Amino acid sequence: xxxxxxxxxxxxxxxxxxxxxxxxxxxxxxxxxxxxxxxxxxxxxxxxxxxxxxxxxxxxxxxxxxxxxxxxxxxxxxxxxxxxxxxxxxxxxxxxxxxxxxxxxxxxxxxxxxxxxxxxxxxxxxxxxxxxxxxxxxxxxxxxxxxxxxxxxxxxxxxxxxxxxxxxxxxxxxxxxxxxxxxxxxxxxxxxxxxxxxxxxxxxxxxxxxxxxxxxxxxxxxxxxxxxxxxxxxxxxxxxxxxxxxxxxxxxxxxxxxxxxxxxxxxxxxxxxxxxxxxxxxxxxxxxxxxxxxxxxxxxxxxxxxxxxxxxxxxxxxxxxxxxxxxxxxxxxxxxxxxxxxxxxxxxxxxxxxxxxxxxxxxxxxxxxxxxxxxxxxxxxxxxxxxxxxxxxxxxxxxxxxxxxxxxxxxxxxxxxxxxxxxxxxxxxxxxxxxxxxxxxxxxxxxxxxxxxxxxxxxxxxxxxx
Amino acid sequence: xxxxxxxxxxxxxxxxxxxxxxxxxxxxxxxxxxxxxxxxxxxxxxxxxxxxxxxxxxxxxxxxxxxxxxxxxxxxxxxxxxxxxxxxxxxxxxxxxxxxxxxxxxxxxxxxxxxxxxxxxxxxxxxxxxxxxxxxxxxxxxxxxxxxxxxxxxxxxxxxxxxxxxxxxxxxxxxxxxxxxxxxxxxxxxxxxxxxxxxxxxxxxxxxxxxxxxxxxxxxxxxxxxxxxxxxxxxxxxxxxxxxx
Numbered sequence: 001x002x003x004x005x006x007x008x009x010x011x012x013x014x015x016x017x018x019x020x021x022x023x024x025x026x027x028x029x030x031x032x033x034x035x036x037x038x039x040x041x042x043x044x045x046x047x048x049x050x051x052x053x054x055x056x057x058x059x060x061x062x063x064x065x066x067x068x069x070x071x072x073x074x075x076x077x078x079x080x081x082x083x084x085x086x087x088x089x090x091x092x093x094x095x096x097x098x099x100x101x102x103x104x105x106x107x108x109x110x111x112x113x114x115x116x117x118x119x120x121x122x123x124x125x126x127x128x129x130x131x132x133x134x135x136x137x138x139x140x141x142x143x144x145x146x147x148x149x150x151x152x153x154x155x156x157x158x159x160x161x162x163x164x165x166x167x168x169x170x171x172x173x174x175x176x177x178x179x180x181x182x183x184x185x186x187x188x189x190x191x192x193x194x195x196x197x198x199x200x201x202x203x204x205x206x207x208x209x210x211x212x213x214x215x216x217x218x219x220x221x222x223x224x225x226x227x228x229x230x231x232x233x234x235x236x237x238x239x240x241x242x243x244x245x246x247x248x249x250x251x252x253x254x255x256x257x258x259x260x261x262x263x264x265x266x267x268x269x270x271x272x273x274x275x276x277x278x279x280x281x282x283x284x285x286x287x288x289x290x291x292x293x294x295x296x297x298x299x300x301x302x303x304x305x306x307x308x309x310x311x312x313x314x315x316x317x318x319x320x321x322x323x324x325x326x327x328x329x330x331x332x333x334x335x336x337x338x339x340x341x342x343x344x345x346x347x348x349x350x351x352x353x354x355x356x357x358x359x360x361x362x363x364x365x366x367x368x369x370x371x372x373x374x375x376x377x378x379x380x381x382x383x384x385x386x387x388x389x390x391x392x393x394x395x396x397x398x399x400x401x402x403x404x405x406x407x408x409x410x411x412x413x414x415x416x417x418x419x420x421x422x423x424x425x426x427x428x429x430x431x432x433x434x435x436x437x438x439x440x441x442x443x444x445x446x447x448x449x450x451x452x453x454x455x456x457x458x459x460x461x462x463x464x465x466x
Numbered sequence: 467x468x469x470x471x472x473x474x475x476x477x478x479x480x481x482x483x484x485x486x487x488x489x490x491x492x493x494x495x496x497x498x499x500x501x502x503x504x505x506x507x508x509x510x511x512x513x514x515x516x517x518x519x520x521x522x523x524x525x526x527x528x529x530x531x532x533x534x535x536x537x538x539x540x541x542x543x544x545x546x547x548x549x550x551x552x553x554x555x556x557x558x559x560x561x562x563x564x565x566x567x568x569x570x571x572x573x574x575x576x577x578x579x580x581x582x583x584x585x586x587x588x589x590x591x592x593x594x595x596x597x598x599x600x601x602x603x604x605x606x607x608x609x610x611x612x613x614x615x616x617x618x619x620x621x622x623x624x625x626x627x628x629x630x631x632x633x634x635x636x637x638x639x640x641x642x643x644x645x646x647x648x649x650x651x652x653x654x655x656x657x658x659x660x661x662x663x664x665x666x667x668x669x670x671x672x673x674x675x676x677x678x679x680x681x682x683x684x685x686x687x688x689x690x691x692x693x694x695x696x697x698x699x700x701x702x703x704x705x706x707x708x709x710x711x
Contacts, residue, residue: 368556368624371516372631373545373573378580382569386560 009330012191019195029181029200036177036204038232039095040167043102044160045229050103051110056140058111059118069115075108077445081321081409081419082438084170085426089253089434090246096238098175102163109162113155114148121147153219160222161212168201169321173412173423176236178204179321183413186325198322205317249431256436262421266440272335273417273444276407279335280342281400287347289392292354298366299358299380309355315348324410335416342403342410353395354388361387397452404448408441418444467667468492468515468635473524475507475514475691483522484510485691492667494634497658499678500671502688508671511688512637515669516548517541528635546573549628551657553640557620557627559613563604564595566612566623570630598626602656618649625656629664636661638670642677650674654681 054072058065084101091097121144129143145152171179178201185194215222258266293299295308324341331337366383374382411419422437468491475485485507492498500508513519515526517533526533528544536544549570557566565584568591572580583591592608599605602622607615612623621641628636638657642650654670658681661668672678678685679699687694 364552364556365558367518368550368552369558369569369572371518371545371548371550372570372627373542374569374580375542375572375577377577378569378572378575381581381584382561382565382572383558386558389560 005332012330016191016195018192019199020190020192021196025193025196029196032171032178032181033200033204035095035232035236036167036171036179037164038228038236039098039170039175039177040102040160040163041225041229042099042232043106043167043229044163044225045233046099046103047106047110047159047163048156050107051114054107054111055114055118056136056144058115059121059144060136060139061119062136069112072108072112072115074442074446075104076112077449078105078438078442079405079409079445080105080166080170081173081412082422082441084173084175085412085422085434086438088174089426089431090249091238093174093176094180095176095232095236098167098170098177098179099233099236100238101170101175102166105166106159106163109159110156113159114152117148117151117155118144150219153222154216157215157219157222158212160225161208161215164208164211165205165319168204169319172321172325182322182325186329191329194325198318198326201322202314202317205319206313209317253431253435255432256439257432258436259433262433262436265421269418269421270440270444273407273411273419274404276335276338276342276410276415276417277400277403277448279339280346280407281396281403283339283343284346284350284399285396287343288350288354291347291351292358293380293384295351295355296358296384298361298363299376299384309352312348312351312355315344316352317348318345320345320406320410321413324413324415328414333414333416338407338410338415338417341415342406345406346399346403350395350399354392357388357391357395358384360391394456397456401448401452405445408444467494467496467529468669469527470511470515471525471527473511473514473526474522475510475519476522477519483691485514487524488688488691488693489524490686490693490696492635492669494665494667495662496684497661497668497682498670498684498686499682500669500686500688501673501675501678502694504673506688507691508688509639510691512550512639512669512671515635515637516545516550542573546631547633548635548637549631549633551621551624551628551636551638551641553643557612557623559611561612563599563607563610563612563615563623564592567595567598567626567630570598570627573631594630595626598629599623601629601660602626618645618653621645621649621653622656625653625660629660634666636666636668638668640671640673642672642674650677651680658682 054068058068080101083104084097087097087100087104091100118140125147126139126143129139134142167177169179171177171181172183174180174183178197182194182197182201185191185197291308291312295305295312297305320341323344324337327337327340331340361384365387366379369379369383407417407419409419411417411421412423414420414423418437418441422434422441425431425434425437470488470490473485473488474483476483488507488511490498500511502508510519514521515528515533517536521534528548531540531544533544558569561569564587568583568587571591571594575583596605596608599608599622602625604615604619604622604626607619607623612620615623624641636657641657642653645653654677657668657670660666670682675685679702682699684696684698685702686696
């Protein structure tokens with residue numbers, strides 16, 4: 001970046017301040033916040049209504065259950081933001097699109113995970129129920145669900161928490177709620193309001209963290225999502241939900257097709273997406289290691305730990321897409337903004353995980369090093385880092401997988417890669433092209449997960465510390 | 467070399483002191499075994515000697531240094547002169563053997579030197595690690611990964627690390643607790659030879675009295691935080707080493 005570029009970036013950042021805190025705006029802002037919560041609730045209500053029967057179908061091993069499992073896994077590999085772009089085309093801009101995308105994504109998630117829980121249920125009591133000649137539904141109601149209820153509630157609460165977080169960002173592509181407000185403010189060059197929205201959003205994510213912690217302890221609280229969700233659905237009917245229109249639009253997306261010119265650019269686009277993922281992960285690791293050492297209680301003074309942990313919390317609380325929105329404005333459109341956005345968010349995530357890994361190392365070898373009269377830095381280099389190497393590598397590997405998924409979507413807000421091409425195709429109503437990019441995204445995510453799993457299996461890594 | 471005078475150590479929130487009025491003296495080249503039931507204060511004594519726990523009363527002198535007065539750089543300088551060997555699990559198992567051995571030199575190296583060694587060890591440093599490993603009989607393991615070594619070999623690596631530290635006092639806290647009888651005797655023999663050969667004051671805690679009688683010059687009994695006897699081996703009979711509980 002040139003000096004001139006830096007100056008421009010600095011001036012842009014300055015124009016974000018001070019935030020718009022006028023009473024009239026503040027009294028308006030709570031509306032998109034409520035909408036965001038409502039969208040997540042509505043999405044989850046639909047997901048539970050569709051996902052639970054599917055899970056029962058799989059859990060009772062009804063004929064064809066393996067096909068359903070495959071379909072659910074396939075649906076889950078499409079990123080939520082990609083689903084949101086599709087939903088906008090079919091049901092129009094606004095909250096209904098967000099709800100539809102969340103509903104589809106979480107139907108797959110709830111269906112798959114509940115099905116796994118059902119399949120793992122103890123077989124003996126189920127067998128005796130079946131021996132009485134009970135129907136599939138009765139076996140589910142009297143056997144499967146009671147047997148797995150605590151896990152169902154815990155996972156249900158957890159996915160509600162995830163849906164709330166996702167609900168914040170589906171708005172970025174026109175799915176309603178606070179995300180749409182933020183994109184509107186940034187595209188309208190109304191930066192002071194954008195700052196207000198970012199602060200509100202960070203507070204909302206922090207509130208979701210706390211609520212999630214509370215819901216995992218008391219899963220039944222998540223039941224409030226039913227009235228909220230249904231109310232939101234009634235208040236926000238889809239603008240153009242006519243079955244014929246939906247079918248025609250959907251049919252127009254097939255067969256997925258790329259013109260020769262776009263096809264020739266495809267390898268470069270895929271490579272750019274992978275570069276964003278790799279670059280973002282590498283940046284995150286480079287930043288996270290020193291920050292994590294500075295926020296590990298067994299390395300530095302507790303005062304510094306408290307300060308650095310707040311930094312990590314902020315980096316983590318703001319989703320990649322929101323960092324992307326800010327960076328596209330300040331650093332310019334392109335893959336650099338995408339890599340930086342992934343890097344900052346991942347640094348927050350990895351920083352916290354790395355710090356925990358450093359704090360959990362075996363104390364005896366570190367104390368033995370201290371007993372030789374070693375200073376703090378050699379103690380870290382010879383003891384704490386090598387001892388934490390296993391967990392560090394595993395966290396990084398998982399993050400890289402996640403970042404491939406994230407890199408396919410940050411492009412939708414102008415940060416390069418396959419997502420940008422997808423978004424442009426949607427904006428130009430080239431739906432066959434759009435569908436081709438969706439298919440490529442889907443393949444990339446599936447491939448990244450498969451490669452990651454293979455590498456982990458080969459190295460014998462499990463997602464637990466040694 | 468090591469002199470302890472009326473030492474008392476108290477842990478917070480505990481009514482009885484962990485050590486009370488403990489006195490002893492270990493000269494350079496002398497081999498002293500510390501015996502007694504677990505919870506008798508052996509580990510606390512070692513931690514007090516290298517300044518890891520503060521003393522409530524009394525004094526510990528290592529060479530010319532009063533342990534209670536050493537802080538910061540002076541404490542690190544003191545610890546450099548006291549090598550500690552614990553009952554295994556005190557090596558960084560992900561590092562190569564030579565890296566664990568040379569960790570004994572961290573007290574005299576600058577931080578920069580330590581980092582450079584991790585990235586690119588030079589010939590002289592590798593030679594020093596090799597010589598120390600040769601002395602403990604496993605020179606061929608120089609470049610092995612430490613986690614690939616057996617328990618007895620790892621204990622030898624810990625001893626090699628202590629040699630590299632060039633200490634004047636060697637503290638061994640139950641060095642053979644998790645080893646089989648044959649290995650135990652080999653390790654104790656090695657420790658005692660080294661103490662004699664390099665003039666180290668060796669203080670070694672054990673819970674097998676027969677081993678204490680066989681390899682050491684003097685035996686000290688520690689029970690309920692007090693010294694209950696302190697005699698040369700020649701004046702002891704096996705029967706006197708039984709503790710009343």
